[in-house]
Amino acid sequence: MTDLIYLDNGATSFPKPDIVHTFMFDFFKRFGVNPGRSGYDLCIETGEMVEETRKMLTDFFNGTDPNRLCFSYNSTDSLNLAINGMLEHGDHAVSTTIEHNSVLRPLYHLEKYSGVEVDFIPFDKKGFVDPDDIARKFKKNTKLVVVNHASNVIGTIQPIREIGERCRKHGIPFVADVSQSAGKIPVNMEEQNIDVVCFTGHKSLLGPTGIGGLCVREGINTRHTRAGGTGVRSAVRAHLDEYPYRMEYGTPNVLGISGLNAGVKWIMEKGMTNLFQHEKKLTEQLRNGLQKIGGVTMYYQDDLTDHISILLFNVDGMEALNTGTLLDVDHDIACRTGLHCAPRVHEQIGTAEIHGGVRFGIGPFNTEEHIKAAIEGVTEIAEMQRERKGVKYA
Ligand SMILES: Cc1ncc(COP(=O)(O)O)c(C=O)c1O
Structure with a gap:
């Protein structure tokens, strides 16, 4: 393992x-x-x-x-x-x-x-x-x-x-x-x-x-x-x-x-600014990687200026919970799915009906390898989902 x-x-x-x-x-x-x-x-x-x-x-x-x-x-x-x-x-x-x-x-x-x-x-x-x-x-x-x-x-x-x-x-x-x-x-x-x-x-x-x-x-x-x-x-x-x-x-x-x-x-x-800069860099890499995957929707991540190291997304057509389970079981990646104890955010962004979203939260001990693995994991799940649905992306 x-x-x-x-x-x-x-x-x-x-x-x-x-x-x-x-x-x-x-x-x-x-x-x-x-x-x-x-x-x-x-x-x-x-x-x-x-x-x-x-x-x-x-x-x-x-x-x-x-x-x-x-x-x-x-x-x-x-x-x-x-x-x-x-x-x-x-x-x-x-x-x-x-x-x-x-x-x-x-x-x-x-x-x-x-x-x-x-x-x-x-x-x-x-x-x-x-x-x-x-x-x-x-x-x-x-x-x-x-x-x-x-x-x-x-x-x-x-x-x-x-x-x-x-x-x-x-x-x-x-x-x-x-x-x-x-x-x-x-x-x-x-x-x-x-x-x-x-x-x-x-x-x-x-x-x-x-x-x-x-x-x-x-x-x-x-x-x-x-x-x-x-x-x-x-x-x-x-x-x-x-x-x-x-x-x-x-x-x-x-x-x-x-x-x-x-x-x-x-x-x-360590210096709070240094630690946060590290997290910001990884957040940006993860955001950029996820954005390129067909069939992945990201929420409120276009501008990361006034933004902490948290990213919310969904694989289109999939329950967040199932995406989280696949990330865990197939890729050994821990994340949080659902409404994140903040139901009104999901109500406002329209994810409440689909039982929330998948959240990645980056910390000081995460590395570029972790980000690469997360992008690969989500890519694989999105591909599986596309094959299941017979969807083609350009
Ligand atoms: C924004 C925000 N407020 C409050 C809390 C509650 O923190 P705790 O569970 O430590 O009481 C959390 C925890 O997720 C949070 O993210």
């Missing part, structure tokens, strides 16, 4: 840099006690790594206060904490149709059960949301704008600085879902006018699963929607208001934080 060619980095990055495994293992073996709960050295040293990671990520997102970098399980958790902690009965929110279910579902839930009204702005024919379309929906009771920085389906990067600018002008808090962008392209809270960044650790930040977080700008407040242990001021009945406790509940995922620490350090050492 040949080695698996992993092109599912949109789902999670794999493999991780070796240093992520070794650091996690060593750290957990040597420290790994419950941080912030006691005064013995081991506890303090574990806490120091947690605080170092808080500081490192705050700098990474150009936030101002490391205490406002709160750890969670993943982006879904962070987005739930932010959305539920910022909207209440009678509020209005603006979001987009390019969102992942981790934004859509909390908003639908609030629409259904909490009297919150939401407008979802469609993206244009190139895959971008117009900041003015968002601003045109602002009303007196608009209390939140939440937008996906980079699409996990079609790869387009939204103009978040301009969206944030419109929000700032109207005093409306702006939450950015940076699940696919953080670690690939700059996420800069100051320059991009972002009030809350929601991130996940296991994708392009190269950490393990089960760790994520949110960074809340000073002056913005998120209500706590849970309550529990914080390790400090245990006699107080209410959950603590000060950050990070305000958004953190119970024992933190120390192992996950250690992996995230190593992942982000690795990215900074």
Whole structure:
């Protein structure tokens, strides 16, 4: 059996840099006690790594206060904490149709059960949301704008600085879902006018699963929607208001934080721009190769300028799921098929009726050989399909 060619980095990055495994293992073996709960050295040293990671990520997102970098399980958790902690009965929110279910579902839930009204702005024919379309929906009771920085389906990067600018002008808090962008392209809270960044650790930040977080700008407040242990001021009945406790509940995922620490350090050492340039080059090669295959439809890939390393396509007449199975079984290529937890994107581009598309997600460890193999694999599948249907291409 040949080695698996992993092109599912949109789902999670794999493999991780070796240093992520070794650091996690060593750290957990040597420290790994419950941080912030006691005064013995081991506890303090574990806490120091947690605080170092808080500081490192705050700098990474150009936030101002490391205490406002709160750890969670993943982006879904962070987005739930932010959305539920910022909207209440009678509020209005603006979001987009390019969102992942981790934004859509909390908003639908609030629409259904909490009297919150939401407008979802469609993206244009190139895959971008117009900041003015968002601003045109602002009303007196608009209390939140939440937008996906980079699409996990079609790869387009939204103009978040301009969206944030419109929000700032109207005093409306702006939450950015940076699940696919953080670690690939700059996420800069100051320059991009972002009030809350929601991130996940296991994708392009190269950490393990089960760790994520949110960074809340000073002056913005998120209500706590849970309550529990914080390790400090245990006699107080209410959950603590000060950050990070305000958004953190119970024992933190120390192992996950250690992996995230190593992942982000690795990215900074290699240089995020260098890593992304490598991915961009491969994305372009893959796009060019797939475009030449007769009977393959690509979606929103003509211009890769404001685009992360994600490509969506279908072999005409084939269910995406079957293309994915053939890529796996016959070619040892891992990809993701279906609706990618972002059903409204597929509704808008017309792929919902055919059960979605095939997504390739390129990561820092992919090579030109992987891209060649993917092009060959799709070529073979498309040829098979043409023979089955008796279709001839020029
Ligand atoms: C754009 C986007 N937002 C949110 C998420 C949710 O991330 P997680 O599953 O880590 O919570 C994903 C994951 O695929 C995503 O691509």
